[in-house]
Amino acid sequence: MTVITGIGVVAPNGFGAKEYWAATLTGRSGIAVLDRFDTARYPARLAGLVADVDPAAHLPGRLLPQTDVSTRLALIAAESALDDAGVDTSAMADYDMGIVTANASGGFEFTHREFKKLWSQGPEHVSVYESFAWFYAVNTGQISIRHGMRGPSTALVAEQAGGLDALGQARRTVRTGIPLVVSGGVDSAFDPWGWASHLAGGRVSLDPDPATAYRPFDVRAAGYLPGEGGAMCVLEDAGAARDRGARVYGEIAGYAANFDPAPGSGRPPGLRRAAESALADAGIAPGDVDVVFADAVGVPELDRLEAQALREVFGAHAVPVTAPKALTGRLLSGGGVLDVVSALMSIQESVIPPTFGTTEVPAGYGVDVVLGEPRPAEVNTALVLARGRWGFNAATVIRKSPEGKLT
CATH class of the missing domain: 3.40.47.10 (Thiolase/Chalcone synthase)
Structure with missing residues (x-):
């Protein structure tokens, strides 16, 4: 572990x-x-x-x-x-x-x-x-x-x-x-x-x-x-x-990465497969995930594709989704790790941060985006997603660890 x-x-x-x-x-x-x-x-x-x-x-x-x-x-x-x-x-x-x-x-x-x-x-x-x-x-x-x-x-x-x-x-x-x-x-x-x-x-x-x-x-x-x-x-x-008596924030329980197919191939993007592979690596089912920290580009077409992947993995409105990066911007290589930090804090403090700035989600997206204010929730497992330009996809499962708790 x-x-x-x-x-x-x-x-x-x-x-x-x-x-x-x-x-x-x-x-x-x-x-x-x-x-x-x-x-x-x-x-x-x-x-x-x-x-x-x-x-x-x-x-x-x-x-x-x-x-x-x-x-x-x-x-x-x-x-x-x-x-x-x-x-x-x-x-x-x-x-x-x-x-x-x-x-x-x-x-x-x-x-x-x-x-x-x-x-x-x-x-x-x-x-x-x-x-x-x-x-x-x-x-x-x-x-x-x-x-x-x-x-x-x-x-x-x-x-x-x-x-x-x-x-x-x-x-x-x-x-x-x-x-x-x-x-x-x-x-x-x-x-x-x-x-x-x-x-x-x-x-x-x-x-x-x-x-x-x-x-x-x-x-x-x-x-x-x-x-x-x-x-x-x-x-x-x-x-x-x-x-050594270390304080433990959480466990990296699962990870997966892949690439999107070539443009024009007609094949779907790889984000869904990355998420499913990370869950399989962690040995958990979609229903075990308490929150998703989304890639959340803010470009309508890319948001729609991510929402579709989330629906296909979890079902419509089945898991809270959030994007704290609305307060920081997209940090390139720093963005996914910062979301992991947010996931660890959510686990430790039993709260899901909202997506500030977002007020109305298209009904067709079918995702439960946390809006307005933090949502109290027991968080034991979080899925963090990230997409890079030119087709990179990565997914990480963060889980509450029995080894310790933040004090």
Whole structure:
């Protein structure tokens, strides 16, 4: 059994699991006008921004010139998770600790700044750290170096589905005998080039009102908002966690991933199969699931397809569905892991957070979206879903663990 014993959150609406969870239950949003460059002439200006975390207060000064904003946030989240788990990495064997992270965009801001130097000033002005700071695997490497972790290490790229894939791979790593793995996802791509890339997909909401711009499963849904940040978790073998007296948040009971068929094939998307496979991996039936944390793109056609998959797996209106990401935006690789954090908190506190911003769900969707305010409920098992662009699908089952309870 693989359990989660530590959580580190760096989200647009909260730094740390407690602050993030309080914001999730009360509707405190992290959506704001993107202010890192002049966005006045762009068709969309809203994003989920991490605004109150100063990397200089959390990281050694020598790391700041080496790292992109996404790597800084990943390092902060990883250290928070280890502290939360009560793990002293210096007291553990280096090869007994692994790292698995997901990242969709690499060091966007860092590398574009250095490209500008290359084009305008010449190669001698480009930072030597450009050789690795741009790379999507750099978060895994920097966390490994900072904490002396030399066990199996992996970096995954699957856009919004990547964070769940990272946790799935970390669970697999623990099962091979590695006692502890730090895993999760963090992304940030909010320089001018990154923002243009977000907008080029054609799915970003153009609504200028932060309260209504991103409202998944709503009759007026018109796209999503991008965000930055994410979460890291400490995964351990349940026996090892028990032996050291660790506090346990919950168990990763099931995981599955697949790809959509080729466009034009006439075959259905893979999300339903991913959900069913994750439930089978956990050894449970659909009726055992107490809540679904949906992918919830906010694009009507994609919301309709997800609702259809949920109906086919669970039946109409058979399970509560929620999307806390309406308060943060879609965080690429960080989104799925942040939903896992929400699922763990729902299990611990017996409450399902609502989907803020959404007020009216099309009747044809046939899904019980939690609206308006938190819904008290005994939550023992949660299903978390994520879809990445170009056909990635991932599903994770989070279950209340007999090994422990949050105190």
